Amino acid sequence: MADTSAIIDRLRRVVGDRVIVDTDRMASYTTDWTGRFRGTTVAVVRPGTTAEVAGVVRACRELGVALVPQGGNTGLVGGGVPLHGEVVLTLQGMRSLSPVDGTAGQVTAEAGVTLAAVQQAARSAGWEYGVDLASRDSATVGGMVATNAGGTRVLRHGDTRAQVLGVEAVLGTGAVLSHLGGLIKDNTGYHLPGLFCGSEGTLAVVTAARLRLVPALPERTVAVLAFATVTDAVAASVLFRRSLTTLDAAELFLAPGLDLVCSVTGLPAPFDRRYPAYLLVEAADRSDPTGALAEVTGSVGGVLDVAVATGAHRRAELWRYREAHTEAINTLGPPHKLDVTLPLGSLAAFIDDIPGTVRSVSASARTWLFGHIGDGNVHVNVTGVAPDDERVDGAVLHRVAAAGGSISAEHGIGAAKRRWLTLSRSAEEIHAFGAVKRALDPDGILNPHVLLPEQAGAR
Numbered sequence: 294m295a296d297t298s299a300i301i302d303r304l305r306r307v308v309g310d311r312v313i314v315d316t317d318r319m320a321s322y323t324t325d326w327t328g329r330f331r332g333t334t335v336a337v338v339r340p341g342t343t344a345e346v347a348g349v350v351r352a353c354r355e356l357g358v359a360l361v362p363q364g365g366n367t368g369l370v371g372g373g374v375p376l377h378g379e380v381v382l383t384l385q386g387m388r389s390l391s392p393v394d395g396t397a398g399q400v401t402a403e404a405g406v407t408l409a410a411v412q413q414a415a416r417s418a419g420w421e422y423g424v425d426l427a428s429r430d431s432a433t434v435g436g437m438v439a440t441n442a443g444g445t446r447v448l449r450h451g452d453t454r455a456q457v458l459g460v461e462a463v464l465g466t467g468a469v470l471s472h473l474g475g476l477i478k479d480n481t482g483y484h485l486p487g488l489f490c491g492s493e494g495t496l497a498v499v500t501a502a503r504l505r506l507v508p509a510l511p512e513r514t515v516a517v518l519a520f521a522t523v524t525d526a527v528a529a530s531v532l533f534r535r536s537l538t539t540l541d542a543a544e545l546f547l548a549p550g551l552d553l554v555c556s557v558t559g560l561p562a563p564f565d566r567r568y569p570a571y572l573l574v575e576a577a578d579r580s581d582p583t584g585a586l587a588e589v590t591g592s593v594g595g596v597l598d599v600a601v602a603t604g605a606h607r608r609a610e611l612w613r614y615r616e617a618h619t620e621a622i623n624t625l626g627p628p629h630k631l632d633v634t635l636p637l638g639s640l641a642a643f644i645d646d647i648p649g650t651v652r653s654v655s656a657s658a659r660t661w662l663f664g665h666i667g668d669g670n671v672h673v674n675v676t677g678v679a680p681d682d683e684r685v686d687g688a689v690l691h692r693v694a695a696a697g698g699s700i701s702a703e704h705g706i707g708a709a710k711r712r713w714l715t716l717s718r719s720a721e722e723i724h725a726f727g728a729v730k731r732a733l734d735p736d737g738i739l740n741p742h743v744l745l746p747e748q749a750g751a752r
């Protein structure tokens with residue numbers, strides 16, 4: 294491998310002075326959002342065009358240097374930071390957004406455009422973007438494609454894969470693929486956008502995406518329902534999904550998480566009394582959905598209390614109880630974040646049992662549970678465990694697999710869950726993944742230490 298100064302010189306020949314080598318300036322690129330994953334690098338390179346991205350990839354290939362693509366660095370599985378000394382290729386310099394195509398209901402965004410910017414552009418043109426995440430102000434289009442981001446609207450609009458009509462991307466060879474026409478029907482071979490969604494930077498550097506927009510539904514009502522048990526809350530979410538055609542989101546949180554959110558944010562509790570489980574539901578339509586939401590709520594069993602909001606300010610306050618979980622938990626020190634999906638029939642028992650499973654492995658550990666319950670997706674966050682102590686991760690993920698679940702619902706595998714991929718994927722599937730990886734990235738320079746087990750990738 295080339296020495297540090299040769300790498301920096303070569304990268305400067307591609308992007309000029311947009312190579313960061315100062316340790317202090319590199320710090321925010323080498324540590325992940327949770328603080329659990331900390332790496333080092335010789336350089337952070339910030340290309341401004343797809344041609345420059347291709348130049349950087351070709352340079353790294355010639356030098357035999359691996360690189361990690363990075364967007365907003367909000368990923369939660371350690372997949373976007375240089376844990377093995379990789380060069381960091383940040384897409385933050387590519388932030389162009391095409392005008393919204395109001396006829397097609399589509400927009401083309403460069404990889405570094407934030408989710409909030411896409412949402413804003415869509416709204417200004419009378420459309421909406423179908424994906425929403427609490428990290429919207431920092432998460433980028435490239436990162437969302439690479440992780441196939443989910444979020445709070447999946448039950449209505451699907452995940453990121455369902456929004457991506459085309460991509461522009463640079464393969465590990467430096468070749469540029471561009472298919473951004475946005476045709477809704479286009480059965481002309483392999484669906485590369487779908488392949489790149491969830492590939493976590495291992496197959497290609499995404500430089501732009503053509504995104505489908507959805508009709509704007511400006512009338513919204515949010516309700517938080519309180520329950521005595523998780524079983525009741527899960528049963529209610531099923532009833533809402535079955536009966537409320539305007540349902541936009543169904544989110545679960547529990548009493549300990551709510552207490553933490555209130556103490557960290559200073560928000561008042563939503564109810565006078567403390568209840569074990571809470572379900573947040575949002576309905577959205579062109580006309581006021583409050584009546585339909587109230588009607589279904591009236592038929593839900595076990596509801597102990599309800600808070601309803603129609604105005605934007607109060608709706609945002611109710612959402613904050615759920616969305617602030619991630620940042621509130623981070624104040625307790627680097628968490629272990631295990632986002633998993635369970636078959637809906639096993640979900641309530643899993644949520645009830647998992648704190649005990651965690652405690653049996655680590656007496657000092659504390660478990661925090663919340664998630665996109667409408668999708669069977671629960672975020673198991675564990676604090677009070679050393680960043681490199683993986684016993685808790687193993688115990689939770691084995692329990693998930695035994696219940697027929699997936700070890701990653703939406704955050705991806707990254708570095709954090711790589712050794713457990715075999716719990717969710719067969720040897721044959723992983724072998725096929727490796728074949729695809731070697732075809733698109735023959736020298737294994739694109740994020741070689743995430744997702745695939747060592748023997749399946751090129752390194």
Ligand SMILES: Cc1cc2nc3c(=O)[nH]c(=O)nc-3n(C[C@H](O)[C@H](O)[C@H](O)COP(=O)(O)OP(=O)(O)OC[C@H]3O[C@@H](n4cnc5c(N)ncnc54)[C@H](O)[C@@H]3O)c2cc1C
Binds near residue numbers: 438494740
């Ligand atoms: C408060 C909070 C809430 C969150 N809520 C959700 C949620 O509800 N649902 C959800 O799915 N996620 C959620 N996340 C996780 C995170 O925001 C998403 O994974 C997001 O898609 C990451 O985007 P990013 O631009 O920050 O990517 P990064 O963190 O920079 O990178 C993530 C991965 O994508 C790769 N990558 C980044 N850009 C590119 C590119 N241009 N080409 C190829 N590979 C690339 C990286 O190498 C890495 O493997 C949340 C995170 C936070 C902090």
